[in-house]
Amino acid sequence: MRADARRNRERIVEAALGLFTERGAGVSMEEIAQAAGLGVGTLYRHFPDRRALIEEIAQSTLTVLRDHLRAGAAEQVPRWEVLLSMVRHCAGRPLALLSSLPEASPQSDTRQRLIREIHGLLGDIVEQAQQEGSLRRDLTPEQVVGLLNVAICRPGARADDPLTTVMLDGLKAPAP
Numbered sequence: 001m002r003a004d005a006r007r008n009r010e011r012i013v014e015a016a017l018g019l020f021t022e023r024g025a026g027v028s029m030e031e032i033a034q035a036a037g038l039g040v041g042t043l044y045r046h047f048p049d050r051r052a053l054i055e056e057i058a059q060s061t062l063t064v065l066r067d068h069l070r071a072g073a074a075e076q077v078p079r080w081e082v083l084l085s086m087v088r089h090c091a092g093r094p095l096a097l098l099s100s101l102p103e104a105s106p107q108s109d110t111r112q113r114l115i116r117e118i119h120g121l122l123g124d125i126v127e128q129a130q131q132e133g134s135l136r137r138d139l140t141p142e143q144v145v146g147l148l149n150v151a152i153c154r155p156g157a158r159a160d161d162p163l164t165t166v167m168l169d170g171l172k173a174p175a176p
Contacts, residue, residue, distance in 0.1 A: 009046045011036040013060075016053055020094035024155035025054065055111070058097050062114040065090065069121040080134035080172070082125050083148075084159075087168065090152040091159040098153060119145055136173045144171060 015035035019027040029050055033043040047053040068089050072082040098115075126144045129135035135144070151157065151164045158164065 005046075008036075008038055008042055011038060012043055012046055012053070013057060016057055017061075017094060020054075020057065020097055020155075021092055022156065024096050029053075054097050057094060059111055059114065061093050061095065061097075062111065062118065065093070065095075066114055066118050066121065069118060069125070073121055073125055078134055079125050079129035079132055083129060083135070083171075084168070086122070086125075087148070087152060087164060088159040091157055091164070093152075094155075095153040095157070096155045122148070130173075133173055133176075135171055139171075147171065 012032060016027070016032045019032060019035055029043055030040055032053070033040045036043070043053075047056070065086075069082075069086060072085050075082065098111075122145050123141040126135060126141040130137045130141075139147075147167055151167045
């Protein structure tokens with residue numbers, strides 16, 4: 001790919017990331033092109049349709065999240081801190097886009113594999129946090145992952161917003 005074409009593609013993805021994170025999947029292709037400082041035709045040359053752009057962003061976001069969780073799991077820190085790091089990492093990322101993608105598509109195999117891997121890593125971290133006593137034990141790891149998804153997979157999610165704060169407070173194990 002030519003250098004100018006690569007830069008344009010990066011500008012499109014960066015603009016889309018910002019808009020999708022802030023406003024959710026309802027952002028138009030025209031708004032993305034405008035935010036990138038490019039014409040709509042340039043956007044469509046790189047991404048034939050909206051689904052292709054969202055799919056690329058979703059897979060990229062999931063890959064970065066998986067790598068972040070792997071790194072956190074390898075650290076010798078309390079597991080609660082790894083969970084908080086993950087929440088902070090996810091804030092400001094367009095994870096809400098995942099709900100706008102069809103389950104069955106040529107790219108869904110990669111996306112579904114990444115989601116399964118992330119849920120597995122997160123489940124292990126949750127179990128370890130429960131064993132160390134920092135996370136309440138009356139919830140299954142699957143339930144905790146579900147709650148975390150509610151908190152961070154929505155437009156405008158932030159690590160310090162009221163919903164996330166209340167959810168984290170509720171997951172923290174009570175002091176002995």
